[in-house]
Amino acid sequence: MITDFQAALPTTPVGLTTLTTTVPKEYVHRSVVTEVFLTGWRQTDADTCTVTAQWPRAHTFYGPAAGFHDPLLFSETLRQTVPLLSHAVFGAPMDHKQIWRDLHVALDPAALRAGLTPADVELSIRCEDVERRAGVLRGMRMEVTATREGQHLGTASTAFSSHSRALYRRLRGAYADAERAMAAAVELPASLQPGLVGRDRPHDVVLSPRAADGRWQLRVNTLHPIIFDHPNDHAPGMLLLEAARQAAQHHLGPEPVLATGLDAAFHRYAELDAPAWVAAETAADGRVRVTVEQHDALVFECAVTTHPATA
Known part of the structure; x- marks a missing residue:
């Protein structure tokens, strides 16, 4: 498990304080690198993590409109965070599937205004009700507070299940x-x-x-x-x-x-x-x-x- 993604990056070149890249697309269950919005994560305690993301100024589906970033960018950011923490922090095997149970989001409209640069977003996450069976993650709830360049962006709460390949095939039957x-x-x-x-x-x-x-x-x-x-x-x-x-x-x-x-x-x-x-x-x-x-x-x-x- 990697507890600090930025620390795992190559040495920062002279003249730069940080390097920014997206997390591996496999961690967020995306097949296209350009659809990955998450840029890093850090485990700050046994049950708390910080995840960073960047929202683009233009996007073919989640693009800004009427001067505001698409609010569903936040939901997609959360969706990507679910498998990221499941695999990278809680050790769920990469072939396990995470399935949403519920999602609750409250955003500040003022913080959604689009600017002249991409929006840098930070999620402070507390993981609760962590379920394991034989040491393997089966589900949990994430309580999230989000900021955009230091400004309050919103809060969220979401719960999900994590299923092994075998369990998922049993649950889905012919639809698997x-x-x-x-x-x-x-x-x-x-x-x-x-x-x-x-x-x-x-x-x-x-x-x-x-x-x-x-x-x-x-x-x-x-x-x-x-x-x-x-x-x-x-x-x-x-x-x-x-x-x-x-x-x-x-x-x-x-x-x-x-x-x-x-x-x-x-x-x-x-x-x-x-x-x-x-x-x-x-x-x-x-x-x-x-x-x-x-x-x-x-x-x-x-x-x-x-x-x-x-x-």
């Missing part, structure tokens, strides 16, 4: 083969107009036009290079979060909003071979409650807090 699952994916339905969901390209829209019952069909584009960075046997968690964000925007529209708060629960896998249906409603507390159902069962739910996207 990712390439076979993707080959059986339902036909991609038409997309909503991108502007209705805060997007500028149909390729990035994950909702279809509303059906007669007012719900949207989830668009699962297995050829999308960011959402499906590598073969996956189910709809990725980031796709479900993107659906929640787009559903909230369409529900509240037309003025653009930032999804600054997420309270999400992942109840079951969203399979690729059957339609999944997305619904949105305004909750009593003013948030937008988004649900995803498949085969009449609740797969995912998320309460979305929004803020006007006005610079």
Whole structure:
């Protein structure tokens, strides 16, 4: 296990105080190096770690809009942190899969403003409720406080399970083969107009036009290079979060909003071979409650807090 990534880097050249690079893509379960946002980690105590990240000024999917960084960059940063700490700090074998249970995010809109340089982000993480079996990580919860160049960015809490290859195959059964699952994916339905969901390209829209019952069909584009960075046997968690964000925007529209708060629960896998249906409603507390159902069962739910996207 590596407890300090920066300390493991080559000697810093004369004239520089630090070297900056991304962490190995294998640690964050990405196949493309350019999609890795994490730049380092350091274990500060038995159950605490610091993780650093850099958000680009431009990105094909998580790009800035209306003068603000995409709030879902923060969720993707957390998603990458889950396997990073599981493998690099807690020693989970590299073929173990981490599966989200829940995710809670609260961001400060002012700290999301895009600047003239990339955003350097630091996560202070406390690991709780660590579960092990025979000494091997089985799951935990991370409590996160985030800053951007010293400014408070937000907080988060997320819990996940960590499954061995054998356990995962038993849990998933016939669905465990990712390439076979993707080959059986339902036909991609038409997309909503991108502007209705805060997007500028149909390729990035994950909702279809509303059906007669007012719900949207989830668009699962297995050829999308960011959402499906590598073969996956189910709809990725980031796709479900993107659906929640787009559903909230369409529900509240037309003025653009930032999804600054997420309270999400992942109840079951969203399979690729059957339609999944997305619904949105305004909750009593003013948030937008988004649900995803498949085969009449609740797969995912998320309460979305929004803020006007006005610079």
